Amino acid sequence: MSLPVHDALPPQLRRSYKYIQLLWNQELHLLRVSMNVRPIQCYSLAVMAELQRACDDISAHPGLVRHYVMTSDVPGVFNFGGDLSLFVLLVRARDLESLKLYGRRCIDLVWWVEQAAERDIRTTVLVEGDTLGGGLESVLPFQQIIFERSAQAGFPEVLFNLFPGMGAWNFTIRRAGFAVANEMILSGKLYSAQELLSRGLVDHVVDDGEGEAAIETIVRSVDARQRGMLAALRARSMTVPITYEAMSQIVAHWAETALTLTDRDLRLMERLAKAQMRKVGGGAEGVVEEVKRLELDTAWGEERTGISQWATLD
DSSP, rough: OOOOTTTTTTTGOOOOSSSSSEEEEETTTTEEEEOOSSSSSSSSSHHHHHHHHHHHHHTTTTSSOOOOEEEEOOEEEEOOOOOOOHHHHHHHTTTTHHHHHHHHHHHHHHHHHHHOOOOOOOEEEEOOOOEEHHHHHHHHHHEEEEEEOOOEEOEEEEEEEEGOOOOHHHHHHHHOOOOHHHHHHOOOOEHHHHHHTTTTSSSSSETOOOHHHHHHHHHHHHHHTHHHHHHHHHHHHSSSOOOHHHHHHHHHHHHHTTOOOOHHHHHHHHHHHHHHHHHHHHOOOOHHHHHHHHHHHHHHHHHHHHHHHOOOOO
């Protein structure tokens, strides 16, 4: 369906990336972003910086992108969510400000997807494998959510005495109501694609291997009604508003809660991170901590020099 980004696009959309790949469909003005993060398919600071650059480039060229699609290039995994290895390092260092920095990076990306209708962009996500915690949080703001049948998702944070702090409550409540949000967030359970569909969290469930075809079918089905549907979605946001300020307050609460985690909680997080790494065939575990420190140094450098562009608080 898509071709690699080519010269028809502005130079700003032809950057080189390490963890994401951009693909372009000229007919539909569709930009697809596919993630492949190593050693763990999670929202590391490094991949979030790349995603933010891509989003900023789209915003800088209004009208270019009509459809924004997100997928994963890692078989069996959409996204494991929060960077557990980094969390353990920061909690043990009692580094509250860096935890808050991480949280801000997360909600900036979620907020961009939430505000896509304001930019006349239709958003679609395909989940072909496991998506946990922050991975599911990143999915819920999309206007169309497609799951393949074997995919599963949930918010496991409560199992190690934390909670999903980057939009889980906001977007689950808006999509499915308080009862479903309470059930999913407070239980820590994983749910099948069909269970998520029955709860209203997912729009389409397709058989394994049919997700790619579903993207094109769904995008084409809404393309002719794009203007009306985006106007309706803007009205929905007015009816059930989610604000950046509220999300920021929750992130601050999440960071403060993280500092109350015990050694047992942190060991559970480390076990989960190592299990995630084994599932995607990541590199040697001994290098992960150093990679996380380098990513954090880079993120703080961007913060100090003003390279990062934070969301506008309207």
